[in-house]
Amino acid sequence: MVDRPALSKGEMEVARTLWEVGPATVREVFESLAENRKMDFSTVQTYLRRLETKGHATSKKEGRRRVYSARTRPRTVIRETVDDLVQRLFGGDTMPLVRHLIEDRQIDADDIFELKKLVEKLEQSADQSDKGKRK
Amino acid sequence: MVDRPALSKGEMEVARTLWEVGPATVREVFESLAENRKMDFSTVQTYLRRLETKGHATSKKEGRRRVYSARTRPRTVIRETVDDLVQRLFGGDTMPLVRHLIEDRQIDADDIFELKKLVEKLEQSADQSDKGKRK
DNA sequence: TTGACTGACGTACAATTGTACGCTTAGAAT
């Protein structure tokens, strides 16, 4: 584990876009971002640079432009970010957050289905590891 | 809605403690916090002050000490914080986060039980209010 | 070849955040 510095909010948005559009130039990221989020071209550039120094991206010159690629997967960043949040906000207790997500955010039918599967799977593995120490 | 400025990481920890120990003086918060998290007394003081200016706490002088009370409930802060996070990190899509929480974090038997209930309830209301309420 | 562009790169700079010191004063202990 490398223990990268955490991503700031702005960096996250850029990182997300980088995941979405794959290895990309600053302009590509910039354009992909622009729809909803107004951010100056050079601001994006700065964020990408910072992502790189923080170890969350790499880049290589390709001709005269620089192409950035994500180095950490969404999964990893989620883990690092959410673990930290849960720690600070609930002292490590996961459930308040789960509760909030399920109750207060829109979850559509498909998601509910997936959720059921997830919980079932969770139940199973819990049963397993529980075996022998039941009281 | 008042749209308070978001809490920073440090502020969150102090806010959480304030929720836990109820209306409390700086020292009480400080001591409640000290266990795990080493933070200078005056740092706590500063955070409480900032919580107040951000509208997340109030205080009143009680004799010569100042007693702080939370003004926003955990629920609210969770919403504001998590919504923001989900927005930035997943463009508003909730499921990646739910998945992470269920799969990668320790959830004990009781929580699984609760989770099942939650999902069931969710299923029910989805079945019913299928015709146009929320977007 | 001369603009007009586009991109990289270095740099800037204000706001926010993390962390804490120091002065002042109201009560507590001697």
Place this chain on the structure above:
DNA sequence: ATTCTAAGCGTACAATTGTACGTCAGTCAA
């Protein structure tokens, strides 16, 4: 009363973050 202590309050200051400007160097269209 004198001293000690704990609290408040103002202030400081470095690091990080949000945001962006200039400058210089390739590239293309006329």
